[in-house]
Amino acid sequence: MKAPRDIPSDLLESLRSLGLTKYEALVYIGLLRVAGATATEIHEISGVPRASVYPALDRLAQKELVSVSHTTPKRFDAIPPAQGIENLMRRIEMDAESALAALDVFYREKDVEYRGNQELVWTIYGEENIKARLSDMFQSAERSVEVLASWSLLQGNVLALLKPIPQSVQVDIITDSWRGERPSRFRVSVHPLGALYEAHAPPGRGLRYENSGVFLVDDAKALVWMGSAGEQPSALYSESSGLVQFVRRYLASVAEWVAAASP
Amino acid sequence: MKAPRDIPSDLLESLRSLGLTKYEALVYIGLLRVAGATATEIHEISGVPRASVYPALDRLAQKELVSVSHTTPKRFDAIPPAQGIENLMRRIEMDAESALAALDVFYREKDVEYRGNQELVWTIYGEENIKARLSDMFQSAERSVEVLASWSLLQGNVLALLKPIPQSVQVDIITDSWRGERPSRFRVSVHPLGALYEAHAPPGRGLRYENSGVFLVDDAKALVWMGSAGEQPSALYSESSGLVQFVRRYLASVAEWVAAASP
DNA sequence: ACCTTGTTGTTTTTTTAGCAACAACATTTA
DNA sequence: TAAATGTTGTTGCTAAAAAAACAACAAGGT
Numbered sequence: 297m298k299a300p301r302d303i304p305s306d307l308l309e310s311l312r313s314l315g316l317t318k319y320e321a322l323v324y325i326g327l328l329r330v331a332g333a334t335a336t337e338i339h340e341i342s343g344v345p346r347a348s349v350y351p352a353l354d355r356l357a358q359k360e361l362v363s364v365s366h367t368t369p370k371r372f373d374a375i376p377p378a379q380g381i382e383n384l385m386r387r388i389e390m391d392a393e394s395a396l397a398a399l400d401v402f403y404r405e406k407d408v409e410y411r412g413n414q415e416l417v418w419t420i421y422g423e424e425n426i427k428a429r430l431s432d433m434f435q436s437a438e439r440s441v442e443v444l445a446s447w448s449l450l451q452g453n454v455l456a457l458l459k460p461i462p463q464s465v466q467v468d469i470i471t472d473s474w475r476g477e478r479p480s481r482f483r484v485s486v487h488p489l490g491a492l493y494e495a496h497a498p499p500g501r502g503l504r505y506e507n508s509g510v511f512l513v514d515d516a517k518a519l520v521w522m523g524s525a526g527e528q529p530s531a532l533y534s535e536s537s538g539l540v541q542f543v544r545r546y547l548a549s550v551a552e553w554v555a556a557a558s559p
Numbered sequence: 560m561k562a563p564r565d566i567p568s569d570l571l572e573s574l575r576s577l578g579l580t581k582y583e584a585l586v587y588i589g590l591l592r593v594a595g596a597t598a599t600e601i602h603e604i605s606g607v608p609r610a611s612v613y614p615a616l617d618r619l620a621q622k623e624l625v626s627v628s629h630t631t632p633k634r635f636d637a638i639p640p641a642q643g644i645e646n647l648m649r650r651i652e653m654d655a656e657s658a659l660a661a662l663d664v665f666y667r668e669k670d671v672e673y674r675g676n677q678e679l680v681w682t683i684y685g686e687e688n689i690k691a692r693l694s695d696m697f698q699s700a701e702r703s704v705e706v707l708a709s710w711s712l713l714q715g716n717v718l719a720l721l722k723p724i725p726q727s728v729q730v731d732i733i734t735d736s737w738r739g740e741r742p743s744r745f746r747v748s749v750h751p752l753g754a755l756y757e758a759h760a761p762p763g764r765g766l767r768y769e770n771s772g773v774f775l776v777d778d779a780k781a782l783v784w785m786g787s788a789g790e791q792p793s794a795l796y797s798e799s800s801g802l803v804q805f806v807r808r809y810l811a812s813v814a815e816w817v818a819a820a821s822p
Numbered sequence: 823a824c825c826t827t828g829t830t831g832t833t834t835t836t837t838t839a840g841c842a843a844c845a846a847c848a849t850t851t852a
Numbered sequence: 853t854a855a856a857t858g859t860t861g862t863t864g865c866t867a868a869a870a871a872a873a874c875a876a877c878a879a880g881g882t
Contacts, residue, residue, distance in 0.1 A: 360685030422623030
């Protein structure tokens, strides 16, 4: 017989986000280990109270994760993980699709209600959301795009978004290093910016250098990317004169400083 | 101002399976409708108690579904549904991946513990699981494969699985109709089986004709596919002599009956 | 002086987890 | 074979956790 071996709690968390309860997860894991077990055996190996094993198994069967034998006592078997998780994901994806369809209906009725929208400063959470907003900004550019960003951020997230910008728009980039070929399309200025950032943010706190950047489009839309190392990144976005002014001056002064340091 | 319009509960269900609570879902939907609303406005449009709007918004921000403005009062905005749902799915898919990796570790340690496994009759739930099992059966075939199934089932689910069967295996198929070219690879026998099925199952109850089938491999492995129209299909599978004998006789008698009716 | 926002507790409800007891049947023991 | 014992599958009930709903209030704005 086997011990009710400890299950890493982040596995239980992952399975929960796939729609399983703790007991369902434990029972399924138990079944993966024994193959064709009875309810009592599952109880022993999983640590789930025997009486709770039955309802858990019922739900697992509904979710297409276990098969049931017609013997007495009943025996149960787990669908292999790859197939099982695929079964769960299929359901979730169907939910995602129908939810998306339904949500789009609401979204289309949206009241824009021009609330002096341009006066606001927004905080945007999550890399994808920030990239989406940046992409919108760049696509709306008519005259100028100014970028001040660490190379890692540029390389990983920004450069691809800059590509669709038309020739008629002047693109200035200031960064701390550049690997690979230097595109002639952009006006690139490379300079070690470490000192600059450290002057503004005390080490350890505040903006870490690695993944931050400042973006300005047509002197009218500004975005500040703040990547707190490891954690979820966030950004400030605004079309308000306040933040835009600040960013304009900041970029100007950095550009000046860089020009002075490397003629 | 807008009424706290009714939200279809299956939308809330779908969003719940994507990891949102009822309040989170209602707040998000509310935000989709107004664009840049204050907490109080969200409260009014969504029907969520005002005090509960704030924690819900916090969690939505963590989940990358809303942005926040830095005004007083704060204003909030929803990420568009397509992007938002993609953000949710990304997390879930990551969970699925890591869960799969962890589960596979357990799965590999599996005790086979030959429990006279071939004595059991298993119930398998879900189309994908049944197809996986059928595929295994067919791939293990060494001499014969016998199929009795409605055309819709054959066409939709089974035919593809029959392809990889080697030439050396004799494949017999009985079905009620056949559209498209008749493959010479298989010994196909087409006959309207309606009468047969109705004789066995009273109309309304029991096996519906449309999506059912019987499969036998090497006279040793049998699977009975039961498709209760619309609902989740299930199947019986066995290598036990009991069910196999039954299926053998059943198939034999049907084959005989068909042969007699259409010489 | 009054209203609104953002926040903090507290209560109620729902869901999940855990436990106790039992009838039906199967297995052993006398 | 009959009593004793054990196991399985259920049912119902209690406890804990999570979510929902409400009450109250300080801070600031009008």
